[in-house]
Amino acid sequence: MISLQSKTFLVTGAGSGIGAATAEQIIALGGTVVAVDRFIDAKAGEHQLSVQADVTRLEDLEYAVSTGKSHFGAIHGGVTCAGLSVPGDALVTDTETWDRALSVNLTGTWLTAKALLPELVGRGEGAIVTIASVYGMVGCSGNMPYNVTKGGVLQLTRSLAADYAAHNIRVNSVSPGYISTPMTDIISTYPPGEKAFVKMHPLNRPGKPAEVAAAIAFLLSDAASFITATNLPVDGGFSGVKDIVLS
Numbered sequence: 001m002i003s004l005q006s007k008t009f010l011v012t013g014a015g016s017g018i019g020a021a022t023a024e025q026i027i028a029l030g031g032t033v034v035a036v037d038r039f040i041d042a043k044a045g046e047h048q049l050s051v052q053a054d055v056t057r058l059e060d061l062e063y064a065v066s067t068g069k070s071h072f073g074a075i076h077g078g079v080t081c082a083g084l085s086v087p088g089d090a091l092v093t094d095t096e097t098w099d100r101a102l103s104v105n106l107t108g109t110w111l112t113a114k115a116l117l118p119e120l121v122g123r124g125e126g127a128i129v130t131i132a133s134v135y136g137m138v139g140c141s142g143n144m145p146y147n148v149t150k151g152g153v154l155q156l157t158r159s160l161a162a163d164y165a166a167h168n169i170r171v172n173s174v175s176p177g178y179i180s181t182p183m184t185d186i187i188s189t190y191p192p193g194e195k196a197f198v199k200m201h202p203l204n205r206p207g208k209p210a211e212v213a214a215a216i217a218f219l220l221s222d223a224a225s226f227i228t229a230t231n232l233p234v235d236g237g238f239s240g241v242k243d244i245v246l247s
């Protein structure tokens, strides 16, 4: 049985989708949450402290960590769910779009770890879970900026794991396939339609945010105490199976 009893985790992107489900799951398993998002009402409760912060700004994240520590007494790790979908190929993408994708999805993940690490190093333990994507593991057309950021998140995760293993800090990623959240609402408007996306997943349905949150909670917990520098796809078989798909 997984428990996060008496542990506090900072979750970015906690106002929506996978981040919101992760915050819920941590609390359901006995933990407490510092919930960070761009537009979230600042609120201090028994189980959740909500802090408005932009993950591209280190000072915002450091503020979230320090107020979280004051409120709950300690921070035991974090989950980096804040992210943007940024489609485009190399010709249509302009440098402003490229910079925005990198600054939120990749720099934001690094800065979240950077804000958390002094506290975790000080404690001599910790767990961080980053959110990559199946499109960090394989390519797809028309999604270049996003795919690049998620490939970067996977390598950032391994580098963090290597650098902080000596401090007993574990760093892992999860790579979701198609999960129904506000970010993927747009999929139904793509020319191939939602059905085509679903068919790439052998389980033949979109995943639910709670199913990603369950994998994240496992990686945060002591049940994963000998797991670091790894990537766990939560993708209904997308990354492991290449079957002929009959329409």
Ligand code: NAP
Pocket: 012, 013, 014, 015, 016, 017, 018, 019, 036, 037, 038, 039, 053, 054, 055, 056, 080, 081, 082, 083, 084, 085, 104, 108, 131, 132, 133, 134, 175, 176, 177, 178, 179, 180, 181, 182, 183, 184
């Ligand atoms: P979501 O529902 O759109 O949630 C993302 C959250 O991040 C939103 O609340 C968003 O706020 C917030 N955010 C964006 N930029 C931010 C910033 N600069 N600072 C702080 N917060 C910021 O999307 P989701 O589907 O749950 O995605 C969560 C993570 O999973 C993302 O990294 C995404 O790339 C990854 N992922 C999702 C899927 C999927 O199928 N859903 C698949 C693979 C990977 P705003 O709404 O105000 O922008």
